[in-house]
Amino acid sequence: MESLDQGRVDALIWKHAGVRPVREIAEMAGVRPDEVLRRKNELLEEVDVLTIQQKRQKLLIELDGIARDARKRAEGATDEMASGLWNSSISAIKTLLQELSRMEKADGSKVEALNQLRIRELLSLIDRTVVRSVSEIASEHDLEEGDLLEVFQGHLVEAASEVQVE
Numbered sequence: 001m002e003s004l005d006q007g008r009v010d011a012l013i014w015k016h017a018g019v020r021p022v023r024e025i026a027e028m029a030g031v032r033p034d035e036v037l038r039r040k041n042e043l044l045e046e047v048d049v050l051t052i053q054q055k056r057q058k059l060l061i062e063l064d065g066i067a068r069d070a071r072k073r074a075e076g077a078t079d080e081m082a083s084g085l086w087n088s089s090i091s092a093i094k095t096l097l098q099e100l101s102r103m104e105k106a107d108g109s110k111v112e113a114l115n116q117l118r119i120r121e122l123l124s125l126i127d128r129t130v131v132r133s134v135s136e137i138a139s140e141h142d143l144e145e146g147d148l149l150e151v152f153q154g155h156l157v158e159a160a161s162e163v164q165v166e
Helices: 003-016 022-029 033-046 052-074 079-141 145-165
Strands: none
Touching: 003 022, 003 033, 022 033, 052 079, 079 145
């Protein structure tokens, strides 16, 4: 495929992927559906995965570039034209930054859920270890298992209170 045709096909795939059926995109592009699927996967693999922080930095750098370009263009433009260019560019990037902020909050809640899962797993591990250890100690030293569990439980409650204070 020539590079101009490939560019047109790529543009069609990006524009319509996930919106229109692959067969329809293939008909619009004049290629086979399997070629559309192959190229879509190639395009997706080419996209760098950036962290939210990196995306924010990239957008801020772009915003700085837009501001510099707008100042250069504004030198020869009317005030109304320059103002419109600046406002449109800033508005678009502001929207992107707000979306990244929303995504960051969503990621934060996922991390919090994962942390809660880890805490539950750790508490389960501690509980199993204490129960087994108490049983073994009680049997070896001819002690009451319930009394030993009360001691451990008392220390656990005390330690949990200390952690909450911190």
